Amino acid sequence: MDPITHAASGAVAMLAMPHRPASRWAVPLAALAAASPDMDVAFAHTPLQFLLLHRGITHSLAAAPLLGLVFALAGYTLWRPKTAQHWRFAKTWLFMTAMILLHIWLDCITTYGTMILQPFSDMRIRLNAVFIIDLLLTLPLLWAVWRWRARRGLLLLAVAWMFVYPAISIGLNAWHTAQTRDNLAAQGRAPQNIVVLPDAFSPFFWRALYTEATPRGLMVCAQGLTALGQPHGPETTAPALPESLARDLARQSVAARAFLQFTLLPVVAPLPADMLPGDMLPGDSTSAVQPADAPSPSYIMVHDQRFGTSLALVRSIMAMRPSADIPFKYMAELAPAPATAELDTPSADSSQESGKAAAPALDAAPAHTQRLLRERMRFSDSRRDSLWQAPRPPTQPGLLQWLVGLR
Template sequence: MDPVTHAASGAALMLALPRRPATRWAIPLAAAVAAMPDLDIVLASGPLQFLQLHRGFTHALLYVPLLALLCTLAARPLWKRTTPGHWSAAGVWLLCCGLLLLHIWLDCITTYGTMIFLPFSAERVRLNAVFIIDLLLTLPLLGAAWYSWRAGRHLPPDPQGGCPSAPRAARLVLVWCLVYPCLAMLCNGWQTRHFREELLREGRQPGQVTVLPDAFAPLFWRAIYEEQQPNGRVIRADGLDILGRIHQRGFPRPALPESLRAALMAQSQTCATFLDFSLLPFCAPLPPDLRPAAPDAAPALNGQQDAATHPQQLRGYLQIVDERFGSSLALVRRIMRLRAGGGGPPFQLWVELGYGPDGRPQLLRQRLRLPDSGRDSGWTRPRVPSPPALLPWCLGLY
């Protein structure tokens, strides 16, 4: 979920309380704590760290009490004795726990995936209920927070010294933050069943089918699915309206072969992280103008001569893209291209492959690109995944 929605949810939660400490920092602090878990991107020095850390340990349920304690220390104006109507430190800690859990909930209902079970599991929870920016969530939160704050200014002073609140609107919008995603999940389930039945009626045999919210959901959805064709497995993404009708047919894209997926994950930590993160990725030849100018020294192929001296036909350049991050709406696609600076999809893995005498693929170089956030690893040599030490394990860096 976007930072504005997170901050607005924190302000709404503070305003939903019957009273609050009489400090001008109360609402800004609540908004900051609600948005705090997304500071994990500051720790990410490159695209690999971004995938490993974003929505990682700062979003894990196990670390909520500890993070809430740090937030409580930073929110000292709320429990400072000189603040009129101040709360106890324990009360502020409970509030911070609630704000962090609200942040985690709002992230889980999107399609990105949130690792709430770290460090025991890197499973990403994605409930596929709302788009990454959802006006049906953000606008009510902003409106309710503004109304409650303005209405509270005209109430009589609180006898206990705190600031009075007009919490009804804020409480209603917090209920909406729970009810609306649940309704969207029900709609998603119906869309998935209806779409699969439509494919079967057409005589097609789809594999995995995943329905995702598109921009302006629940009016628009995207169905991403795989199916077998004579030339191999392909990935399609069809646009759906609220009634389950297809308003845009997706172009078939070659699915990443399972054998190649397994080989890449075994040879590279970067590939393993990206492919664990991705959902129904497709692959395509990397355009010649995006390939490295000349192959430099690379690892040997299965003990043979240096890969740089192998014939060019033994090399292959692929781009692997997660089809999940897109839209069936032309306007939204144009906006996404502008945000990415014309760099294409927001998550891309480029690989340079060589093939030994046995025909098995050997990863020579890789490049992880996140155009939307401006992160690019450049062409690098692969590093074989290894068991993490204690601290990386605690942070979920597998």
């Protein structure tokens, strides 16, 4: 969820409290606490760190009381005896912890995925209820802060709206999923891994992603939906990333593993010419990292259909971004692996997450058929780019993998 919504949620929560401390810092401190878990982006300087840190430990249930304690201590004005209607320290701590948990809730209802169980698990929770920017959620909160500051009854309704509206959207998501399955079955189609996502201007528009076996191979299909569950706009398709290639990448690179665990139904495409390594220009047949007599490497781009839209107006607005591009993408330089290639990297269990289809069994095969020579991750909106580099083999999962991003 965007920072404005997070800050407004904290402000509304404080304004709705009975007998709140008579301090001019009360509402700003609540807004800051509700937005604070996103401070993790300040420590993420590379794409890998961004994947491992953002919506990670600062968004976890285990860390919520600790962050709440920090803001309770910083909010001394709320519990100092000289403040009129001051709270006790324990109440301040409880309130600030609640603000952290409110942030976690608002992030979980989006499609990005939040690792609320860190440091014990990297499982991402996504409820696919609201778009990353949802005016129907944000505007009532801003209105409440602006116009209802002295009307506690209406403020309580605004607090309830932060839970009722996502709950309604979760129900609509389940209904759209069933509708999509029935509509495709009526066409004689057998889709797999149906995932329904809120589109811009949800709950009036949605998107359905699903895989389908075709004569061209397994494809990831995307179809816009109206509020009534009817198809909206043309269906688009893209080749699904083969599970065997996903295993090869994840077992040779910690970056690839983290990226694939982040994605929903990843797709693969040839790498555009302007993204090729500087020492591999279009038309060249060799790479600087390979012997001259080695087979020519191939280049692929893996990305996620999750962050697209079926609405032409929204696409035109997104194209106006300073770094308009696919938001998250992973690029790889590959070469056929020797037939006897064996992997000795430790394995990790694939995670299951809410709203996500079963992830490929990344550690199921004993050997890989594609050797990863170099890789690159580029996150256009955050302007993080690893540039081309040799892959780093995976380490143990969980907290140790989190620490890899800090080295």
